[in-house]
Amino acid sequence: MEKLQERLNNEFILYPELEDLADRAVDYLSARFPVHFTGPSGVGKTSLALYVASRMNRPLTFLQGNYEMRNEDLIGGMSGYTSNKTVDNFVRSVRKQEEKLTENRVDGRLVRAVKNGHTVVYDEFTRSKPETNNLFLSVVEEGILPLYGIKDEESHIPVHPDFSIIFTSNPEEYVGTYRTQDALQDRMITIDVDTVDERTEAYILKDRTEVSDREAAFIITFMKKIRSKCMENGEVGPGLRSSIMIGSIAQKAKIEINPDNERFQKLIFDIIEFTIHRNLGYKSKEQTRNYLVREMKKLWGGN
Numbered sequence: 001m002e003k004l005q006e007r008l009n010n011e012f013i014l015y016p017e018l019e020d021l022a023d024r025a026v027d028y029l030s031a032r033f034p035v036h037f038t039g040p041s042g043v044g045k046t047s048l049a050l051y052v053a054s055r056m057n058r059p060l061t062f063l064q065g066n067y068e069m070r071n072e073d074l075i076g077g078m079s080g081y082t083s084n085k086t087v088d089n090f091v092r093s094v095r096k097q098e099e100k101l102t103e104n105r106v107d108g109r110l111v112r113a114v115k116n117g118h119t120v121v122y123d124e125f126t127r128s129k130p131e132t133n134n135l136f137l138s139v140v141e142e143g144i145l146p147l148y149g150i151k152d153e154e155s156h157i158p159v160h161p162d163f164s165i166i167f168t169s170n171p172e173e174y175v176g177t178y179r180t181q182d183a184l185q186d187r188m189i190t191i192d193v194d195t196v197d198e199r200t201e202a203y204i205l206k207d208r209t210e211v212s213d214r215e216a217a218f219i220i221t222f223m224k225k226i227r228s229k230c231m232e233n234g235e236v237g238p239g240l241r242s243s244i245m246i247g248s249i250a251q252k253a254k255i256e257i258n259p260d261n262e263r264f265q266k267l268i269f270d271i272i273e274f275t276i277h278r279n280l281g282y283k284s285k286e287q288t289r290n291y292l293v294r295e296m297k298k299l300w301g302g303n
């Protein structure tokens, strides 16, 4: 996890709007309110959450929402018994033997985070079932973590004062996600993370891939064009992640960024054709490809 944070700190680009957003999130978390970053895929919610978490200067616990997550994964459970045997040999003829069995509890990740005041990043939390997420209600509202289903003397654990939690979710994702319970939603500060503007996207792309100014401008303008076409159809186009993929693969595989280059065309098809074909509803793949090449050529010519 430390490596994850280290990698993020090296790669994360903080532009003024993002810095302002991060500062606010740190303030809210320090005041013990949970923060929720929401926005479409690839806008940088997870990166931002990890960056903000690193600013809290506490150990990080990273949780990834999924429908299979159960209370037990978060709070732990019992794992076997420890036996303690005493044999009394004081009077030879009387052999007294006593055995004591103690059930062992194994702390789940949330228990460790709550006990030790970690900063939790709970990524894509709406992918977990609401029953599982109910645990977080008590954590953020009452400041306790209930130990449901654990036969133990403790029924709950008090939340460490330095504990904080950042949630992320993608509201456009319907398949495999659950609606956030109003009670939980009410208790978090939800911030919409917007798509980065063109200048910032070019900046991130250049920093992450070392493509030239011209190439970065071309990729970004092309992606912007494609995204707005998707938006006209009420769909979300490919995000920043796709731009980074195009730039870094072209560079690593030595593919010249030029719409007349067949290898570059294939790279574009492999990365965005699937989304574009689905979003724009062309009848054949051929038409989708023709559209993509046409748009690239128009922009390249005007570059």
Ligand SMILES: Nc1ncnc2c1ncn2[C@@H]1O[C@H](COP(=O)(O)OP(=O)(O)OP(=O)(O)O)[C@@H](O)[C@H]1O
Binding pocket: 011, 012, 013, 014, 018, 039, 040, 041, 042, 043, 044, 045, 046, 047, 048, 170, 204, 240, 241, 244
């Ligand atoms: N400020 C930034 N600086 C550098 N790289 C960034 C920044 N924001 C996002 N990225 C990069 O963009 C890509 C998408 O970011 P990230 O995974 O954080 O988005 P996301 O909104 O969480 O996406 P998803 O909802 O699909 O998980 C990643 O490769 C990430 O490293």
